[in-house]
Amino acid sequence: MDSSMSRKIIRYVLIFVAFLAFIIIQPFTYENIDAGNVGIKINLYGTNRGVDNITIVTGRVWYNTWTTKIIEFPTFTQSVDYDPFVVTTKDAAEFKVDPKLNYHVNPAMVPQIYRQYRKTLTEIEQQFMRNSIYDAYRIVANSFSSDSVMSNREKFEDRIQTVLISKLGKDGFIYDQLTSAITPPESLRQMIDEKNASIQARLKAENQAKQADAEAKVKVATATGEAQALLVRAKSEAEANRLRQASLTPMLIQQEWIKKWDGKLPTTQTGAGTSFMMPIK
Known part of the structure; x- marks a missing residue:
């Protein structure tokens, strides 16, 4: 080569x-x-x-x-399950919150989202959005007492929703739904359990009293009915006896006596063993 x-x-x-x-x-x-x-x-x-x-x-x-x-x-609905955290009510009770957020991104605001945060959506979820959720719970919880959180649960969550819609919406994140598992402190949970047990006992006693009252009314109604029935029977028998007595005329009595006569004249015993018969006219 x-x-x-x-x-x-x-x-x-x-x-x-x-x-x-x-x-x-x-x-x-x-x-x-x-x-x-x-x-x-x-x-x-x-x-x-x-x-x-x-x-x-x-x-x-x-x-x-x-x-x-x-x-x-992504602009379709995202679901983020956050780690639990603790918030404090205005009477210093600590509640554990385990939130799950559903949201989606406003497509028209995607460039603005990146300009503002310079991060991926996953990073934004775990930083800005998580902090927004925590702040919403913290702010709202500070305006509720521990009792009112449990007794006004719907109002409590509506307030949180209002805060999140305002906070997330202006940055291009559209709120869809927030599911929050709220766990009260052990002392409050025990009080709630005792209160519920007391309510259940009271309701049970009221139901038993209502049942006893209903049974007593049934017995009274039964006794009243039986007494009225006896009275009606007694009145009927009395009226029948009265009518029978009113119908016993002398002629009727004599006819009845004749029907029962066996043909023998009655005898009367006099002194010295002598007897005689009296003719019937």
């Missing part, structure tokens, strides 16, 4: 290696912005560094990784 052929082979190899190196280190790539997401393009160099006033729609976006960065924000 002559030297000219060797130089050609080496040149081709070098070209191929350079091409592979270019393919490997070249800065151009693309990002797929899926449906339900918004992408923002960030310039890393030049006088226009920062977030462009362009919201990238769904689809494939080509960009230079050396000079540009693409940040993708």
Whole structure:
């Protein structure tokens, strides 16, 4: 193999290696912005560094990784389950709160969100949004006593919702729902249990009293009915006897006597063993 052929082979190899190196280190790539997401393009160099006033729609976006960065924000509903924390009421009772937040991002405000926080959505959730939730509970709890938190649970959570809607909404986060498991202190829980037991006992006693009263009324009604029935029977028998006595005329008595006569005349015993019969006229 002559030297000219060797130089050609080496040149081709070098070209191929350079091409592979270019393919490997070249800065151009693309990002797929899926449906339900918004992408923002960030310039890393030049006088226009920062977030462009362009919201990238769904689809494939080509960009230079050396000079540009693409940040993708989901705009569908997010659910974040935060670690429990403790808040204090105005009478110094400590309640444990275990919140779970559902929210979504306002697509039109995605560039503003990144300008303000310069973080990913996951980082924002665990920093700004968590602090907002904690502050909402802290502020509202300080305006409630421990008893009123439990007896006005709906009002308590409505106040927290109002604070969060205002706080999150102005920064581009739309509040959907907040689920909070609120655990009272052990002493208050015991008081609540005793109060509930007392209420249950009172309700049971009232129900028993109502049942006894109802049973007594049934017995009275039964006795009254039986007495009235006896009275009616007695009146009926008395009336029947009166009618029978009123119907016993002398003629009727004589007819009844004749029906029962066996044909023998009655005899009367006189002195000295003599007897005689009296004729019946």
